[in-house]
Amino acid sequence: xxxxxxxxxxxxxxxxxxxxxxxxxxxxxxxxxxxxxxxxxxxxxxxxxxxxxxxxxxxxxxxxxxxxxxxxxxxxxxxxxxxxxxxxxxxxxxxxxxxxxxxxxxxxxxxxxxxxxxxxxxxxxxxxxxxxxxxxxxxxxxxxxxxxxxxxxxxxxxxxxxxxxxxxxxxxxxxxxxxxxxxxxxxxxxxxxxxxxxxxxxxxxxxxxxxxxxxxxxxxxxxxxxxxxxxxxxxxxxxxxxxxxxxxxxxxxxxxxxxxxxxxxxxxxxxxxxxxxxxxxxxxxxxxxxxxxxxxxxxxxxxxxxxxxxxxxxxxxxxxxxxx
Amino acid sequence: xxxxxxxxxxxxxxxxxxxxxxxxxxxxxxxxxxxxxxxxxxxxxxxxxxxxxxxxxxxxxxxxxxxxxxxxxxxxxxxxxxxxxxxxxxxxxxxxxxxxxxxxxxxxxxxxxxxxxxxxxxxxxxxxxxxxxxxxxxxxxxxxxxxxxxxxxxxxxxxxxxxxxxxxxxxxxxxxxxxxxxxxxxxxxxxxxxxxxxxxxxxxxxxxxxxxxxxxxxxxxxxxxxxxxxxxxxxxxxxxxxxxxxxxxxxxxxxxxxxxxxxxxxxxxxxxxxxxxxxxxxxxxxxxxxxxxxxxxxxxx
Numbered sequence: 001x002x003x004x005x006x007x008x009x010x011x012x013x014x015x016x017x018x019x020x021x022x023x024x025x026x027x028x029x030x031x032x033x034x035x036x037x038x039x040x041x042x043x044x045x046x047x048x049x050x051x052x053x054x055x056x057x058x059x060x061x062x063x064x065x066x067x068x069x070x071x072x073x074x075x076x077x078x079x080x081x082x083x084x085x086x087x088x089x090x091x092x093x094x095x096x097x098x099x100x101x102x103x104x105x106x107x108x109x110x111x112x113x114x115x116x117x118x119x120x121x122x123x124x125x126x127x128x129x130x131x132x133x134x135x136x137x138x139x140x141x142x143x144x145x146x147x148x149x150x151x152x153x154x155x156x157x158x159x160x161x162x163x164x165x166x167x168x169x170x171x172x173x174x175x176x177x178x179x180x181x182x183x184x185x186x187x188x189x190x191x192x193x194x195x196x197x198x199x200x201x202x203x204x205x206x207x208x209x210x211x212x213x214x215x216x217x218x219x220x221x222x223x224x225x226x227x228x229x230x231x232x233x234x235x236x237x238x239x240x241x242x243x244x245x246x247x248x249x250x251x252x253x254x255x256x257x258x259x260x261x262x263x264x265x266x267x268x269x270x271x272x273x274x275x276x277x278x279x280x281x282x283x284x285x286x287x288x289x290x291x292x293x294x295x296x297x298x299x300x301x302x303x304x305x306x307x308x309x310x311x312x313x314x315x316x317x318x319x320x321x322x323x324x
Numbered sequence: 325x326x327x328x329x330x331x332x333x334x335x336x337x338x339x340x341x342x343x344x345x346x347x348x349x350x351x352x353x354x355x356x357x358x359x360x361x362x363x364x365x366x367x368x369x370x371x372x373x374x375x376x377x378x379x380x381x382x383x384x385x386x387x388x389x390x391x392x393x394x395x396x397x398x399x400x401x402x403x404x405x406x407x408x409x410x411x412x413x414x415x416x417x418x419x420x421x422x423x424x425x426x427x428x429x430x431x432x433x434x435x436x437x438x439x440x441x442x443x444x445x446x447x448x449x450x451x452x453x454x455x456x457x458x459x460x461x462x463x464x465x466x467x468x469x470x471x472x473x474x475x476x477x478x479x480x481x482x483x484x485x486x487x488x489x490x491x492x493x494x495x496x497x498x499x500x501x502x503x504x505x506x507x508x509x510x511x512x513x514x515x516x517x518x519x520x521x522x523x524x525x526x527x528x529x530x531x532x533x534x535x536x537x538x539x540x541x542x543x544x545x546x547x548x549x550x551x552x553x554x555x556x557x558x559x560x561x562x563x564x565x566x567x568x569x570x571x572x573x574x575x576x577x578x579x580x581x582x583x584x585x586x587x588x589x590x591x592x593x594x595x596x597x598x599x600x601x602x603x604x605x606x607x608x609x610x611x612x613x614x615x616x617x618x619x620x621x622x623x624x625x
Contacts, residue, residue, distance in 0.1 A: 023379035023390055025563040026485035026531075126562075135488060135532055137551055186339030187347050232499065233354025233384065233525030236506045242354045243483060243492060243526060245381045245388035247341030269383060269485035271507070271524055277342030305343040306393060313394070 002067050002153040003116070005145050006100065009061035011212075014120050014139035014151075016052040018264065019128035026268045029248065030130035030138060033213060033264055033287030034111055036312065037075035040167060041115030043320045044072035044092045046159040051119030052129040054145070056112040058290070060103025061145060063114075065095045070117035070159030074167075076109025076175065076288060091166040092159070092323075109175035109288040117159025121152040132265055134214070165323050171315060179289045181261075181282045182300045182308065187250060187274040188241055196223040196256075200275065205259065205295045213265040216286060218295060223256045225273065235271060243271040249278040251297075261286065281308035334358075336409060338402050343393050346401050349386040354525050357415060358385045359482045359494065360604045363568055364412040365405065374404070382567050383483040384492060384526070418604045424478065424570040424622045426596040427529075429520045430581045431455070431471050431542035436519050439512065440540045446510040454539035458505045458522065473503065474541070474573065477615050479527060480607075481569040489531035489549030491565035496611050496618075511537035518544045520573070527573075531563075545576065545584035546593055556594050564595070570602060570618060598622050 005012075015038065018031025032038035032055055042051050054061075060078055073080045073089045080087045081102045087093055089112075095101065103112070122129045122139050131139025140149060189197065203221035210217035225238040233242045239254050246252070246262050252272040253259050261278055263286070278286060279300065289295060337349040348365075351358045359382075366382040369389070376396025381388045391401055412418075432455065444450040449457040459470035479493035495502060507523040512535060515521070519530045521538030528538055531549035548565055550558040557564050565571075576584070587593035598621050606614045 020390075021378055022488075023388075024381045024484065024567075025561065026488040026490055134534070135549075135551060184340050184342050187341060188349065189339075190337075231351075231353035232502065233494075233504070234352075235504075235524035240507070240524065242352065242385045243524065244349065244383045244386040245347065245483075245485065247345035247347060247388065247390075249342045249344075267486045268381070269483065277340070277345065279342050280344050302340050302343065302398060305340075306397075309343055309393065 002065065002069060003151040004064045004066055005147055005149040005151070006062040006064055007147055008145040008149070009056055009103070010059035011057040012061045012145040013055050013131040013133070014052050014122045015055045015130045016128055017050050018130055019126050019132070019138065022126060023268055027126070028132065028264060028266050028268055030132040030213075030264050031128070032113065034075055034113070034284045036173065036284040036316065037111070038113045038115070039316055040090070040319055041072045041074040041113045043323050044074070044090070044162065044165065044167070045070050045115050045117040046157045046162050047115060047117065047119050048157070051115070051154065052122060053113050053115040053120060056103070056114060058106055058110060060112065062100060062102045065097060065099050065101070067097050069095050069153065070156065070163060071095055071101070072115050073112055074115070075112040077107040078109070078112045079104040079107070088166070090172050092162040092164060094163045110290040111287055116153055118154040118156035121154040134265060162323065167319055168322065171319050173285070173288070175285075175288045178294045179285055180296050180298055181286055182279045182305065183251065183276045183297045184279060184302060184305055185276040185299050187247070187276060189275040191225050191241070191273040192253070192275050193224050193226050196225075197275070199223060200259070201297055201299055205297070207289055207291050207293045207295060208258070209291045211289070211291055213263055215260045215262045215266050216289070217258050217260045219258055223253050223259070225256065239273055240271045241273050243269060245269045246274060247277050249280065249283055250274045251276050251278065263287070279305040279308060281305070281312045338405065340398055341388065343398070344390060346389045346391065346398050346405070347386065348388070348405060351385045354385050354494065355499065356480065356494065356496070356604070356608060359480065360415045360418055361412055362387045363420065364415050364418050365408045368408050368412070369405070374401070377401070381485070383485070384494065415604055420568045420602040420604065422566075422568045422570060422600055422602050423597050424572065424600045424618055426622055427544060427571045427573050428546060428576045428580065428584055429542045429544045429573050430576050430578065433543040433581070435516045436540040436543050439514055439516055439519070442514070443508070443512040446508050446512060448506060448509055455541050458503070458539050458541075461505065462503050471575070473501070474527070475575050477612070478570050478572045478618055481565050481567055481571060482526070484563065484565055484567060487532055487534065489563035489565065490528055491548060491569070491571075493527040493571060494525060495527070496570070496607055496615055498611055505539050507537035508539070511535050515540070516543060518547060520544055545581045546588060546595065554591050555588065568602070570600065572619060572622060596622070
């Protein structure tokens with residue numbers, strides 16, 4: 001045993017990069033919502049890519065270490081405390097047997113990541129340790145952490161040598177209450193009227209309380225569908241289509257009033273018209289937005305999405321190299 | 325949607341699902357033929373083992389491919405998909421090596437009845453049950469005739485998803501006999517696990533308990549998802565249905581329902597099924613005659 005859960009926080013789950021390659025049976029990838037923060041956390045503690053950490057949502061847990069460990073906290077501004085004393089984020093820290101890690105209130109962002117040298121050693125289910133709570137699989141018994149849980153750690157690598165290393169200030173994301181998300185318009189976007197598409201891209205949307213690992217729901221505008229005779233198999237509502245696949249990050253508008261962006265634990269398909277997809281590089285920032293935050297969607301071409309992806313990859317590689 | 329001049333088929337829409345997905349809508353309307361095309365194209369793509377392809381997801385009248393764009397540029401995939409579309413054409417002569425499966429279901433069971441009664445305020449017709457309502461709007465004289473139609477002809481699994489293991493089933497009958505029902509006005513917050521439901525043009529078996537908007541007709545005693553892989557049918561996968569499966573829903577009474585449940589509990593249950601080569605041309609030409617043959621393969625008569 002290495003970590004004892006004294007209190008679990010609001011929603012703390014074991015996550016890694018995700019469970020890929022199973023989309024066709026309806027299995028979403030799960031995994032860390034903010035991939036950037038999670039990956040940097042692993043670099044800080046010297047883990048191999050893909051080692052599991054804890055995703056901490058909105059309100060942090062209280063964790064007691066039952067052995068010495070090397071840890072890092074990245075992501076949201078939710079100040080960590082070791083034995084009650086504030087500790088830095090985006091920096092490699094050492095904790096001793098008996099130390100207690102807790103968190104202050106969330107200031108900005110939504111999700112923090114705790115990585116530990118050696119990684120959280122939950123059982124692997126379908127090549128991933130990520131928790132998918134809807135079905136109850138992966139992670140720790142397929143659920144969020146509970147009081148009294150005990151977490152095992154994998155074999156620690158070279159974390160010790162990294163204690164005190166930190167990420168350059170330039171490379172630490174700043175989270176604000178306004179987010180712009182880049183979107184590739186497509187999928188069944190032909191279902192929206194031109195005016196509605198314009199409205200979708202111009203309105204400042206507000207994140208509703210329905211914002212979790214399944215998806216983010218927004219309010220702020222009203223969108224209408226092109227009139228048509230509904231095709232065979234679609235059902236009678238104008239928002240309905242013949243059920244099809246939903247990409248991760250895809251946006252649907254059931255009823256026309258509440259756009260939903262599907263995230264890591266989303267349903268993989270269904271019968272609502274989808275109008276576009278949030279690009280992969282911007283889903284890190286989406287995952288750090290929270291209820292009542294403002295969001296704008298900006299339409300981009302594929303090339304910009306691929307460049308943003310490449311920029312993120314380079315930035316991660318740069319951070320990784322700087323920490324060795 | 326524009327039609328292709330040569331084949332008369334609708335022109336497929338190729339679009340990006342962000343930087344990680346390519347989404348192809350073959351047609352806006354559901355038909356057996358369009359689903360055969362989706363399966364034929366995705367089967368070919370799977371055989372090609374293209375580097376950078378992560379997931380291949382056939383769906384009802386469309387399909388989706390997840391890629392690693394660092395390895396495979398979406399445009400490169402799309403040009404290959406367009407070639408595959410050409411090769412597949414109108415799927416003349418397309419055969420599916422599949423299986424035909426007997427799927428027990430108890431219609432009007434007490435559990436889904438209780439669930440649907442709890443959510444009458446979210447339904448189009450709060451005074452009727454889901455079955456009575458669906459029978460009426462599809463022009464059936466009685467709910468029993470409607471049930472007989474659902475249980476009379478086999479179904480094709482045309483898509484898997486929503487949640488792990490949930491099969492979309494499209495009945496192998498001529499277009500004019502296809503049942504069509506709306507989804508609930510507002511979705512339920514509860515649906516029993518293994519509920520047999522219907523929405524748009526599709527029947528489903530809910531693989532897990534949860535929210536849902538399909539009309540509820542009955543309950544299947546056997547699972548479609550077995551995360552612990554206790555049952556023999558789940559040795560290779562936690563999910564039983566496969567796209568292209570042919571399923572025959574068979575009505576069972578409470579006694580048989582209980583027997584099957586006991587078999588599921590003690591781990592002895594196995595679906596009755598037979599290997600089968602499905603000739604799509606025959607299903608399109610004379611579905612009722614072909615269905616008789618299909619059921620002969622399954623039940624050996």
